[in-house]
Amino acid sequence: MSTLRQFEPLALPCMEAAFNLAFWLVRSRADAEDIVQEAYLRAFRAFDGFRGGDMRPWLLAIVRNTAYRWLSNRRRSGTVISLEEAFADGSGQSADDIASDEPTAEERLIGAAERDYVLRALAELPPAFREVLVLREIEGFAYRKIAEVTGVPVGTVMSRLSRGRGELRKVLTRLMGKDEPNAM
Amino acid sequence: MQCERVRELLSPYLDGELSAEERRAVAAHLGECRGCSAQLSDFRRVGQTLAEAGPEPVPKALTARVRSNLARVAHAEPTPISALIQKPLAGASSVRRGVLRQAAVIAAACVLSAVATWLATSNLAQQHRLEQDVLAAHVRSLLQDSPIQVASSDAHTVKPWFAGRIDFSPEVKDLASEGFPLVGGRLDYVGGRRVGAVVYKRRLHVVNVFMWPSASAGDVAPRLMTRNGYNLLTWSRGGVDYWAASDLNAGDLAQLQALL
Numbered sequence: 001m002s003t004l005r006q007f008e009p010l011a012l013p014c015m016e017a018a019f020n021l022a023f024w025l026v027r028s029r030a031d032a033e034d035i036v037q038e039a040y041l042r043a044f045r046a047f048d049g050f051r052g053g054d055m056r057p058w059l060l061a062i063v064r065n066t067a068y069r070w071l072s073n074r075r076r077s078g079t080v081i082s083l084e085e086a087f088a089d090g091s092g093q094s095a096d097d098i099a100s101d102e103p104t105a106e107e108r109l110i111g112a113a114e115r116d117y118v119l120r121a122l123a124e125l126p127p128a129f130r131e132v133l134v135l136r137e138i139e140g141f142a143y144r145k146i147a148e149v150t151g152v153p154v155g156t157v158m159s160r161l162s163r164g165r166g167e168l169r170k171v172l173t174r175l176m177g178k179d180e181p182n183a184m
Numbered sequence: 185m186q187c188e189r190v191r192e193l194l195s196p197y198l199d200g201e202l203s204a205e206e207r208r209a210v211a212a213h214l215g216e217c218r219g220c221s222a223q224l225s226d227f228r229r230v231g232q233t234l235a236e237a238g239p240e241p242v243p244k245a246l247t248a249r250v251r252s253n254l255a256r257v258a259h260a261e262p263t264p265i266s267a268l269i270q271k272p273l274a275g276a277s278s279v280r281r282g283v284l285r286q287a288a289v290i291a292a293a294c295v296l297s298a299v300a301t302w303l304a305t306s307n308l309a310q311q312h313r314l315e316q317d318v319l320a321a322h323v324r325s326l327l328q329d330s331p332i333q334v335a336s337s338d339a340h341t342v343k344p345w346f347a348g349r350i351d352f353s354p355e356v357k358d359l360a361s362e363g364f365p366l367v368g369g370r371l372d373y374v375g376g377r378r379v380g381a382v383v384y385k386r387r388l389h390v391v392n393v394f395m396w397p398s399a400s401a402g403d404v405a406p407r408l409m410t411r412n413g414y415n416l417l418t419w420s421r422g423g424v425d426y427w428a429a430s431d432l433n434a435g436d437l438a439q440l441q442a443l444l
Contacts, residue, residue, distance in 0.1 A: 004258040008251070008412075015247055020239035033246055040250045041257055111236075118233045136199065137234035143201050162195035165227050172230065 007047050010055045011040060017056055017139050018063045021149075024134045025067040026074075027123055035070055039063040057141070057148035064131065064149055071127070121171040129164030136161055185213045190220050198227055248323055252316065255412060259312045314427075317374040318418075319411050321381065322392045322429035325370070331383050331390060332368030342369045346380050354380035354395040355424070359443050364391070374427070384440065391430040391440060398425045406441050408434050417441055 018039065022032035043050075043062045050058055122130060135141040135149060146157045190213045196202050197210045214221045325331035334345040343356040349371055358366050367383040372394065379396040404420040417428045417437050426444070428437055 004254055008254065012247060012251070015250070016239050016242050019242045019246065023240040029240070029243065032240070033243055033249075036246060037250055037253055041253055044254055044257060111233075115233050115237050118230055119237060122234070133234070137231045138237070138239055140235070143196075143199065158196050158201065161199070162192060165195050165230070166191075168230060169223075169226055 003047060004044070007044055010050075011043060011059060014056050014059045018059060020138060021060055021063050021131065021134060022067050024122070024130055025064065025127055026071060031070065032067075035066050036063065039066040042066065054145070056139075057145045060135075060149045061151065068127075117172060117175050118168075121168050121175055124171050125164060125167055128160060129167055132157060132160045133164045133168065185209050187213075187217060187220055190214070190217070191223065194220065194224050194227060198224065198231070245327060248320075248327060251412060252320055252323075255316060255319075259316070314375050315409065315411055315416060318394055318416055318427045318429050319414060321372045321374050321394065322414060325372070325381070325383070325392055326390060331370065331381075331392065333370040335368040337366045339366060342366065342382065345369060350378055350380050350396075352380075352395075352397050352424070354382060355426075355444055356382050357444060359384065359440070362439075362443055364440050364443065386430075386432050386436055386440070389430055389432040389436075391428055391432055391437070393440075393444065394427040394429070395424050398423050406438065408438070 015036070018036050019032055022035040022039070023029060026032055026035065039059070039062045043059050046062070122133060125133070131150060132146055135146045141149070143154045143157045143161075146161075147154045150157065152160075190210055193202060193206060193210050197207060202210065214224060334342055336342050337358060337360060339356045339358045343353065346354055346356075346369060354369075356366065356369065360366065364384045364386055367385050367390070369380060369382045372379055372381045374394055374396070377396060379394050382393045382395070384391045384393065398420045400420075401423060402420070403422070404418075406417055406419040409416050409418075414429055414431055415434050415437050417426075417434075419426050419441060426441075428441060430437055432440075
């Protein structure tokens with residue numbers, strides 16, 4: 001109980017980042033929920049090994065491992081969820097949902113459409129690029145922390161981000177069509 | 185610097201992860217190369233779009249689910265046996281009797297402590313399950329739009345509502361003048377059975393009082409415990425088990441108990 005009291009105040013504030021990483025790795029809200037629950041139990045059992053400081057990289061590394069284990073199980077069982085399904089299962093990220101929450105100014109609509117394209121393009125990238133982009137662009141992690149989460153050297157983080165951004169730009173250009181010459 | 189080399193450095197340049205020297209070289213190149221600076225602005229724009237989209241929203245009930253899992257695991261952790269048998273061991277060695285006798289004492293102590301542990305944990309496990317159920321029911325009621333199914337500050341509306349819904353008539357009192365206005369009642373599921381929940385308020389705090397017919401006839405004095413930051417108070421009176429759950433302080437909770 002006493003360790004739970006120490007664990008919760010450190011771990012619960014990481015929930016948003018944990019769920020976000022899990023979601024982007026498995027691209028399903030329902031599966032991400034299961035992964036986060038399992039990861040928190042694993043983290044609690046491994047709490048002795050936490051050396052203090054910022055808990056996010058330590059906890060996210062566990063979330064990531066749990067998600068990858070889950071992904072490899074799914075691959076073995078042969079079920080593959082399509083991108084359309086991943087976005088249809090209530091991710092709340094469709095252009096319609098976002099636009100409905102916001103003022104109807106044309107600018108906002110264009111922004112929402114662009115956001116939809118960017119999120120779709122991100123979902124198409126291989127997980128190794130997806131995870132570094134999520135940690136960098138959404139969570140704002142420094143390279144050193146991304147290296148802690150993914151368990152690779154900082155140099156590898158740097159090159160993956162560099163290639164990931166290039167790939168993202170390519171996919172976006174394809175998604176947005178050739179009729180827009182200056183597509184991102 | 186060549187474009188090819190600069191393109192490799194654009195991403196760390198954007199993230200502020202280059203050395204001062206590299207940064208200067210990239211900046212100088214960007215000033216005169218439109219292709220590279222267009223790529224940089226694309227990277228920046230996509231990054232901003234992702235940052236604005238923000239993290240995927242966390243499902244409402246996830247935190248509660250994670251916490252209840254953790255509480256279950258924390259309670260289920262077995263007490264290390266070494267901690268349980270140390271005391272009898274120390275007592276036996278100080279007596280300084282024969283080796284065989286000492287061994288017999290130790291063996292007896294082990295058996296005794298094992299039996300005591302088994303008795304204590306099976307009782308405790310049951311108790312823990314009940315506490316977890318009460319806590320979960322309380323937290324669940326707070327997560328929903330309304331903690332009640334029948335809303336009334338009138339005890340004569342709430343009490344009859346329970347008739348036919350549960351197999352006994354729960355205690356419902358209007359304690360507004362004592363500072364515990366009645367909010368209403370609902371049915372809940374605790375300890376594997378359907379129970380009545382009467383909801384009171386104290387200032388902004390919600391108090392759930394769960395009730396069900398007691399398994400034993402005797403009255404039991406109130407016992408207070410704190411779980412996950414919530415106070416739980418349990419007592420038995422007149423053949424009914426009561427569990428009150430709230431984030432209210434222990435003193436106020438005890439006051440409510442005395443009024444019921």
